[in-house]
Amino acid sequence: MSYLDNILFAILLIIGFGYFFRSVQKIRRNINLGTDVNRSDNPKARWTNMAMIALGQSKMVKRPVAGILHIIVYLGFIIINIELLEIIIDGLFGTHRIFAFLGTTYNVLIASFEILAVLVLVAVSVFWIRRNVIKLKRFISSDLKGWPKSDGNYILYFEVVLMTLFLLMNASDLHLQNVPGGFSHFIKAGSFPVSQFIAPIFNGVSNESVMLMTEIFWWLHITGILIFMNYLYFSKHLHILLAFPNTYFANLKPLGQFDNLESVTKEVKLMMDPNADPFAAAPVDENAAPSKFGASDVQDLNWVQLLNAYTCTECGRCTSVCPANITGKKLSPRKIMMDTRDRLVEVGKNIDDNKGVFVPDNKSLLNDYISPEELWACTSCNACVEECPVNISPLSIIMDMRRYLVMEQSAAPMPLNAMMTNVENNGAPWQYNQQDRLNWKNEN
Amino acid sequence: MSENLIVPTMAEMLAQGKQPEVLFWVGCSGSFDDRAKKITKAFVRILNRANISFAVLGTEESCTGDPAKRAGNEFLFQMQAMMNIEVLNAYEAKKIVTACPHCFNTLKNEYPELGGVYEVVHHTEFLKSLLDDGRLTIEGGQFKGKRITFHDPCYLGRANKVYEAPRDLILKLDAELVEMKRSKANGLCCGAGGAQMFKDAEPGNKEINVERTEDALETQSEIIATGCPFCNTMMTDGIKVKEKEGDVKVMDIAELIANAQDL
Numbered sequence: 018m019s020y021l022d023n024i025l026f027a028i029l030l031i032i033g034f035g036y037f038f039r040s041v042q043k044i045r046r047n048i049n050l051g052t053d054v055n056r057s058d059n060p061k062a063r064w065t066n067m068a069m070i071a072l073g074q075s076k077m078v079k080r081p082v083a084g085i086l087h088i089i090v091y092l093g094f095i096i097i098n099i100e101l102l103e104i105i106i107d108g109l110f111g112t113h114r115i116f117a118f119l120g121t122t123y124n125v126l127i128a129s130f131e132i133l134a135v136l137v138l139v140a141v142s143v144f145w146i147r148r149n150v151i152k153l154k155r156f157i158s159s160d161l162k163g164w165p166k167s168d169g170n171y172i173l174y175f176e177v178v179l180m181t182l183f184l185l186m187n188a189s190d191l192h193l194q195n196v197p198g199g200f201s202h203f204i205k206a207g208s209f210p211v212s213q214f215i216a217p218i219f220n221g222v223s224n225e226s227v228m229l230m231t232e233i234f235w236w237l238h239i240t241g242i243l244i245f246m247n248y249l250y251f252s253k254h255l256h257i258l259l260a261f262p263n264t265y266f267a268n269l270k271p272l273g274q275f276d277n278l279e280s281v282t283k284e285v286k287l288m289m290d291p292n293a294d295p296f297a298a299a300p301v302d303e304n305a306a307p308s309k310f311g312a313s314d315v316q317d318l319n320w321v322q323l324l325n326a327y328t329c330t331e332c333g334r335c336t337s338v339c340p341a342n343i344t345g346k347k348l349s350p351r352k353i354m355m356d357t358r359d360r361l362v363e364v365g366k367n368i369d370d371n372k373g374v375f376v377p378d379n380k381s382l383l384n385d386y387i388s389p390e391e392l393w394a395c396t397s398c399n400a401c402v403e404e405c406p407v408n409i410s411p412l413s414i415i416m417d418m419r420r421y422l423v424m425e426q427s428a429a430p431m432p433l434n435a436m437m438t439n440v441e442n443n444g445a446p447w448q449y450n451q452q453d454r455l456n457w458k459n460e461n
Numbered sequence: 462m463s464e465n466l467i468v469p470t471m472a473e474m475l476a477q478g479k480q481p482e483v484l485f486w487v488g489c490s491g492s493f494d495d496r497a498k499k500i501t502k503a504f505v506r507i508l509n510r511a512n513i514s515f516a517v518l519g520t521e522e523s524c525t526g527d528p529a530k531r532a533g534n535e536f537l538f539q540m541q542a543m544m545n546i547e548v549l550n551a552y553e554a555k556k557i558v559t560a561c562p563h564c565f566n567t568l569k570n571e572y573p574e575l576g577g578v579y580e581v582v583h584h585t586e587f588l589k590s591l592l593d594d595g596r597l598t599i600e601g602g603q604f605k606g607k608r609i610t611f612h613d614p615c616y617l618g619r620a621n622k623v624y625e626a627p628r629d630l631i632l633k634l635d636a637e638l639v640e641m642k643r644s645k646a647n648g649l650c651c652g653a654g655g656a657q658m659f660k661d662a663e664p665g666n667k668e669i670n671v672e673r674t675e676d677a678l679e680t681q682s683e684i685i686a687t688g689c690p691f692c693n694t695m696m697t698d699g700i701k702v703k704e705k706e707g708d709v710k711v712m713d714i715a716e717l718i719a720n721a722q723d724l
Contacts, residue, residue, distance in 0.1 A: 273620025274570035278535045282575065285539040311533065340650040340673075345666030394663040397531050397655030398615040403646055419533030433532045436659035441537055444523030445489040446659055454487070455519040457498040458468045 026108035026239075033243030040250035044327055047365040051320035056266040063265045066408070071264040076406040080334070083147075086140040090176065093137035094257065097183070100130050104239050114190075117206035124208035131187065131211040134180040141176045148173075155333030160352045165253065165331055172254050179241050186234035188215035189227050200224050256330035260407045263328040266321050267408035272399040275416055278310065311420025313383040315361045316375075318414060325409040326357035335401035335411055341394040348394035350401035350411035356386035357414060383418055392418050393430055466505050470519040471552045481516040483587070484554045486568065488561035489524050490690035496697065497690035503719035504560055504584055510724055511597045515558070521548050525567040532656040539575065542567075546577035560584040560715060562616035562689045563654075569621070583617055585627040585688050585714050592633065601635030602721035609636045609717075610682040612673065612696060613648035614689035627688050627714050634721055639680040649673050651695035658691050674699025678709065685711045 078084035148156045193203035335350035360382045422428045436446045444451045491501040526541030569581035591597035624645045643649045652669030677685045696711045
């Protein structure tokens with residue numbers, strides 16, 4: 018017996034997983050370009066979030082049609098991974114259906130994979146129809162022009178091809194299992210509620226040819242899976258992995274609580290300290306305040322915000338509930354996330370091309386990707402954050418960029434400058450005297 | 462006719478060596494905006510009726526800094542916050558009630574890290590607790606059987622998950638509470654948050670408050686209840702745009718309760 022197949026298979030696996038780990042390293046590196054933020058508190062609540070929201074899909078079903086279809090595809094993904102384990106063992110050791118010894122359990126497993134495969138095909142078809150025929154508003158918006166639109170469809174095609182290959186592989190295998198007196202190594206194993214109806218297409222074909230086809234289907238199936246795995250790096254489909262860390266590290270505080278910038282606290286305290294010497298040189302601080310307030314580029318965002326960007330699957334639920342977007346403003350929370358990822362990938366490439374050092378490219382997330390007009394349209398209502406099925410916060414990025422515009426560039430819209438001047442001078446956003454604050458008591 | 466509202470200040474209380482049960486944070490809108498001042502007074506009337514020991518900061522109160530923070534001016538926010546915290550801590554304030562969800566959110570969530578730790582409640586929560594403790598009784602009065610819909614302020618609802626207190630109060634009025642298609646966690650913003658109140662909207666095809674007013678009008682309610690002075694302004698403007706001033710009123714929960722008791 019030749020070991021060529023096994024060696025080929027091992028090489029395929031090494032290449033597939035090797036490239037994949039290289040991509041994972043790059044994503045890790047890019048996410049770590051962000052500033053630090055502590056999300057190690059309250060592990061119990063974090064694990065619960067991950068279990069409920071990522072594993073349990075609890076926020077997906079808020080929209081029942083997409084939610085249930087998504088659960089089918091997701092279950093298909095998880096469960097068919099068990100099949101993948103068998104494929105890998107068979108491929109490496111030249112065995113055939115190594116788990117067949119499980120008997121009835123094996124039959125149940127294979128049967129449920131087959132039924133899931135069909136359900137996945139149905140779900141994926143509905144998804145395709147929603148994107149390309151019904152054209153749901155959130156799938157045809159300008160956010161998705163070009164690559165993101167194709168990406169969404171490619172993922173669906175991938176699923177169709179993989180599920181079809183899986184069923185054809187089983188059907189041809191079943192055909193050979195049923196050859197009277199047995200054929201080669203095709204032992205009777207598995208239960209095939211779906212592919213038994215496909216198997217008859219092989220009637221009249223020579224056993225040798227069917228065996229060749231089985232092998233081709235098998236190889237295409239595993240190769241397809243490896244290609245799909247490596248496709249994640251370029252795709253919104255990355256969410257199947259990152260949804261888990263993303264929900265774990267998501268904000269646990271009330272949605273209305275925006276972080277207080279520590280660097281500002283230090284300065285304000287110094288400013289208000291009656292004992293501070295106004296003529297003293299600025300104290301030299303080992304942990305000096307960052308040179309920049311707010312965010313104008315991806316390196317100014319924290320690593321959770323960057324993880325958010327890689328996790329976003331561009332479903333557009335955020336944008337569909339955004340009051341600004343609903344009323345025709347430019348702001349789209351989904352676009353904020355997509356722009357952040359695109360810019361982060363660009364910065365990552367820059368670092369790769371320049372031997373590990375970022376060389377300024379005269380571009381930034383602000384202006385080149387996200388315009389001030391988008392940022393100023395936000396009402397900070399948290400609808401996007403509430404809606405996100407994986408707890409992404411586009412709002413936190415919007416706020417950090419507003420901070421940059423206001424504190425670094427003094428570039429707030431004029432009426433806001435007037436409001437802030439009033440707050441500063443008379444303690445109210447309007448021009449009323451603080452001494453008149455209690456006048457209402459005696460007015461009619 | 463000048464009504465006799467009893468509104469002690471913290472300074473007066475301190476002079477008498479007293480500490481009120483609760484500090485009423487009036488907020489800028491409640492102090493200066495003509496419409497919001499009516500909400501402030503309605504709330505005070507209820508407090509007076511229930512004999513609640515409360516006090517206001519009066520001229521010592523200043524903007525919480527919320528609009529500055531949402532606009533991106535963290536410096537101004539923290540300056541306001543620290544000045545307010547100095548005042549509040551000097552009076553040893555423990556519990557604060559406010560009728561503005563923006564003040565509520567900021568005082569409750571963003572002040573503690575800066576040294577201002579208080580128990581902060583929204584006025585609807587406070588009224589609900591008075592009711593539960595039997596310190597206040599509510600009768601439906603003129604609102605009995607009327608269709609009322611409640612608009613969730615973002616900074617009360619999604620931001621702090623207070624959905625039930627205002628609804629419980631409406632139900633206590635024996636009114637028919639009708640939900641809009643987008644409510645509670647799915648509620649649509651009135652358009653005022655994030656400092657939008659103080660600027661023009663970006664170019665679009667509709668004003669957010671009109672979109673939200675349409676949600677409210679769909680419920681065929683006679684009254685749109687709110688718990689936020691800014692939402693109140695936005696919804697009132699929306700009603701004007703829709704030319705429904707004659708049919709639909711926008712009222713704060715405090716006003717509903719005060720009016721029901723003929724206060």
